[in-house]
Amino acid sequence: MASVTSLTASVNAHLASALSATLPEATDADPLLRRSDRADYQANGILALAKKAKANPRELATQVVEKITAPGLFKDVEVSGPGFLNITVTDKAIIDTLAARAADGDRLGVPLKDKPGITVIDYAQPNVAKEMHVGHLRSAVIGDALRGMLDFTGEQTIGRHHIGDWGTQFGMLIQYLIENPDELSAETDTDGEQAMSNLNRVYKASRAVFDSDDAFKERARKRVVALQSGDKETLDLWQRFVDESKVYFYSVFEKLDMEIRDDEIVGESAYNDGMPETARLLEEMGVAVRSEGALVVFFDEIRGKDDKPVPLIVQKADGGFGYAASDLTAIRNRVVDLHATALLYVVDVRQSLHFKMVFEAARRAGWLTGEVTAHNMAYGTVLGADGKPFKTRAGETVRLEDLLDEAVQRAAEVVREKAQDLTEDEIQERAAQVGIGAVKYADLSTSANRDYKFDLDQMVSLNGDTSVYLQYAYARIKSILRKAEGADPVAHPELELHAAERTLGLHLDAFGDTVFEAAAEYAPHKLAAYLYQLASLYTSFYDKCPVLKADTEEQKANRLFLCDLTARTLHQGMALLGIRTPERL
Ligand code: ARG
Numbered sequence: 001m002a003s004v005t006s007l008t009a010s011v012n013a014h015l016a017s018a019l020s021a022t023l024p025e026a027t028d029a030d031p032l033l034r035r036s037d038r039a040d041y042q043a044n045g046i047l048a049l050a051k052k053a054k055a056n057p058r059e060l061a062t063q064v065v066e067k068i069t070a071p072g073l074f075k076d077v078e079v080s081g082p083g084f085l086n087i088t089v090t091d092k093a094i095i096d097t098l099a100a101r102a103a104d105g106d107r108l109g110v111p112l113k114d115k116p117g118i119t120v121i122d123y124a125q126p127n128v129a130k131e132m133h134v135g136h137l138r139s140a141v142i143g144d145a146l147r148g149m150l151d152f153t154g155e156q157t158i159g160r161h162h163i164g165d166w167g168t169q170f171g172m173l174i175q176y177l178i179e180n181p182d183e184l185s186a187e188t189d190t191d192g193e194q195a196m197s198n199l200n201r202v203y204k205a206s207r208a209v210f211d212s213d214d215a216f217k218e219r220a221r222k223r224v225v226a227l228q229s230g231d232k233e234t235l236d237l238w239q240r241f242v243d244e245s246k247v248y249f250y251s252v253f254e255k256l257d258m259e260i261r262d263d264e265i266v267g268e269s270a271y272n273d274g275m276p277e278t279a280r281l282l283e284e285m286g287v288a289v290r291s292e293g294a295l296v297v298f299f300d301e302i303r304g305k306d307d308k309p310v311p312l313i314v315q316k317a318d319g320g321f322g323y324a325a326s327d328l329t330a331i332r333n334r335v336v337d338l339h340a341t342a343l344l345y346v347v348d349v350r351q352s353l354h355f356k357m358v359f360e361a362a363r364r365a366g367w368l369t370g371e372v373t374a375h376n377m378a379y380g381t382v383l384g385a386d387g388k389p390f391k392t393r394a395g396e397t398v399r400l401e402d403l404l405d406e407a408v409q410r411a412a413e414v415v416r417e418k419a420q421d422l423t424e425d426e427i428q429e430r431a432a433q434v435g436i437g438a439v440k441y442a443d444l445s446t447s448a449n450r451d452y453k454f455d456l457d458q459m460v461s462l463n464g465d466t467s468v469y470l471q472y473a474y475a476r477i478k479s480i481l482r483k484a485e486g487a488d489p490v491a492h493p494e495l496e497l498h499a500a501e502r503t504l505g506l507h508l509d510a511f512g513d514t515v516f517e518a519a520a521e522y523a524p525h526k527l528a529a530y531l532y533q534l535a536s537l538y539t540s541f542y543d544k545c546p547v548l549k550a551d552t553e554e555q556k557a558n559r560l561f562l563c564d565l566t567a568r569t570l571h572q573g574m575a576l577l578g579i580r581t582p583e584r585l
Contacts, residue, residue: 004100004109007089007509010073015043015085017065022060023053025206031085039076040506047083057083059102072310091497095558096290099491101509102565112154117341120158120334121147122258122499124253125347127164128245128267129199132400134454135348138379139560141443141578143346144526146377148576149519149527158338161260162330163249164268165242171224174237175216176206178223193253193401195244223455228320241335242267255404256435258578271329275321278329287364293317295546296322297361302353306430312357314519316548324358331362335372342373344522347450349378372389377522390454400536401446403454405434411435411459413466418585426584428554433580440579445528465532467579469572473535475585477567481549481560487553489560500541502563507537511569515576524577529572 005013015031046064050057061079068077101109123143126132147157177184183202189195209216226234236465246265253260259544279295288297304310312324326330334340345355355376361427362368384390392398412431419427438459445465446452462468481489497505511530518526547563550556571581 001107002100002104003107003111004097004101004104004512006513007093007097007235007506010097010345011041011069011087011089014070014073015064015087016067018064018069019049020047020455021067022063023049023055025053025554028042028219032472033087035510036086038080039078039088040502041087041089043081043087044264046085046419047281050083055230061085065233069217076141077284088285089506091495091502092493094502094509095493095568096495097509098561098565100503101570102491102561103487104368106568108511108565108572110152110515116154116156118156118158118339119342119344120160120338120340121150121346122160122162122259123344123346124159125145125162126245126252127250129169129203129241130164131196131200132244132382133397134251134403135397135399135401137439138260138443138448139346139348139384140253140256142377142379142448144521145440145524145527145577146344146346146443148578149515149524151365152521152576153516154287156520157422158334159264160334160342160526161265161267163265163267163329163345165245166269166272168221168224170208170241171222172206172220172226173241174227174234175220175223176202176209177234177240179216179238180205184244186239186240189247192248192254195251196248199244199248200242217445224338227541237341252400253403255436256365256440268323268326271326271333272321274329274332275325276381276388277327278332279321282328282361285365288314288360298539299357299360302357302360308405310353312354312361314361315414324354324361327354327358328365328367330360331358331374334366334369340372343344343368343375345374347376347378349380351380353378358398360460369516375522377448379448383453385453385455387453404439407459408432409441410456410467411438414460414462415585418462418472419583422584424578430582432583433582437467437471437574437579440577441470441528443534444524444577447523447525462534465528467574470531470535470574472583472585473538474567474570474574474581475583477563477570478583481567482562484548484556487556487560487565489562490557491553491561492558495555495558498541498545499543500537501559501562502535504537504566504582505539507534508562508565508569511573514560515573520559527573527577531570532576534566534570534573538563 012031012033016028019026026049030045030049030518031043033041033043036042046061047057052061058079061083068074071091073093075090079084080086121143124140126136150157163397177467184198211481229237232359283295288295294317295315297312298311302310314320314325334343359374368374380557382390392397411434415427415430415434442459459466460468473561514527514530518524545559547559550559
């Protein structure tokens with residue numbers, strides 16, 4: 001593995017050293033490079049620096065230019081405006097850098113972090129005995145993409161699927177099963193859909209009895225107590241609900257083309273044993289106080305209706321622990337036992353108040369220290385075409401599976417229309433990759449905190465900022481590479497480049513910088529935007545620069561080289577987002 005310094009970083013480093021040779025107080029960050037329309041880059045940090053040093057910015061800029069020594073890298077550096085530098089790099093530097101990237105396999109020259117941390121990502125957290133709906137989609141998709149990007153930077157990631165597998169509803173379910181043992185076969189299902197339909201049936205039936213029969217209600221309540229006190233028979237039955245649900249979860253995650261590991265499914269129940277201690281510690285430290293029998297944490301700055309402070313309830317007056325207690329215990333586990341340096345929660349914006357309070361309580365208790373960051377990546381709502389929260393025509397929440405099936409079906413229509421040499425099996429396989437990719441990309445290409453419209457027509461459209469557009473771009477490049485027969489993609493740094501080749505080349509070089517930025521900011525939409533722009537720049541390169549009919553063999557090889565690196569970058573970038581790129585479409 002050989003990591004490559006990006007051109008942006010090289011230019012920056014040279015400018016920074018020329019700058020500090022002129023002004024000793026300048027730092028590496030001072031040149032402030034931007035990509036620019038006028039040249040390859042524009043450095044506009046000199047202005048502020050000159051102001052601070054009470055120097056004339058244009059004069060300072062001119063002195064900096066005189067001190068630059070890197071003949072191979074800079075083609076032109078020109079002082080412009082009030083003291084900007086417009087910078088053009090040489091064609092050779094572009095192709096040399098890209099050739100080094102191309103020689104580095106899947107990593108494309110992207111370095112690994114110097115000091116990787118451990119990020120625990122809490123994502124894809126459905127609830128036991130409940131159907132997954134459109135609301136569970138975003139957490140899974142965004143979490144998986146963030147993880148892909150962070151891993152690629154060298155960060156160590158640990159997944160935590162904080163599934164809802166505990167609570168009073170299990171009293172009702174288990175009691176019903178005790179009284180109707182044949183309702184759920186002792187053997188766990190292997191088919192996900194079957195598993196869910198069994199669970200649904202049991203849920204509905206037990207609910208009906210619970211709502212109509214007071215004696216059953218009382219037995220169900222006692223069953224909760226038995227569950228909490230660890231009664232063996234009760235726990236065994238609880239486990240059956242969990243196992244049956246997991247079969248279902250896995251089937252949906254598989255449909256989503258997402259790998260979920262069993263040892264990372266650590267639900268609310270996993271923190272049961274630690275909750276009494278969490279409560280005891282909080283009370284001893286005075287972080288939590290008794291109020292009307294309950295143990296609560298108060299916050300001055302967090303107020304609800306009537307301007308009354310909203311407390312975080314650690315333990316209810318009846319002694320029961322809830323959602324907050326499990327999350328606080330989970331923080332202790334993640335920081336102390338897993339040695340996390342960052343906690344990331346990919347959870348709906350509607351829970352952001354909960355996390356705000358949980359994080360603050362954990363800080364007061366000293367479980368979250370300055371070295372550990374905690375962030376709730378609070379994503380917005382999925383809306384229907386009418387701009388209201390996404391519902392079926394009958395006004396019900398949309399089952400996630402139905403939605404995915406429909407996306408794949410729509411994708412099949414698109415693939416079939418364009419398919420030239422594909423068999424029916426291939427069409428179906430592509431349809432899954434295109435349909436699921438479309439759903440993921442639509443989610444990932446909008447900034448996560450915003451709501452987005454679930455609009456299948458738009459998602460599978462070939463025009464515009466969609467995954468299908470990117471997948472077609474990739475497949476087209478692969479087809480060109482196949483047609484090139486015999487002619488290999490080989491970099492020719494001695495050639496003079498067309499403007500469109502330069503722009504494409506500079507963008508290709510920025511892949512690693514983009515992934516690092518997107519990962520650090522937990523912003524997959526930045527990577528999505530980069531990839532979309534890559535496909536667009538490739539299209540204009542292809543329009544302006546004949547590849548197979550290039551002027552010379554060298555030019556053809558060099559253009560094939562650009563095609564090949566574009567394809568590999570698209571493939572890798574999409575893979576980090578969890579999206580496939582079929583070789584043919
Ligand atoms: N299972 C919860 C829900 O469906 C989400 C869990 C989020 N994670 C957490 N650590 N609280 O609403």
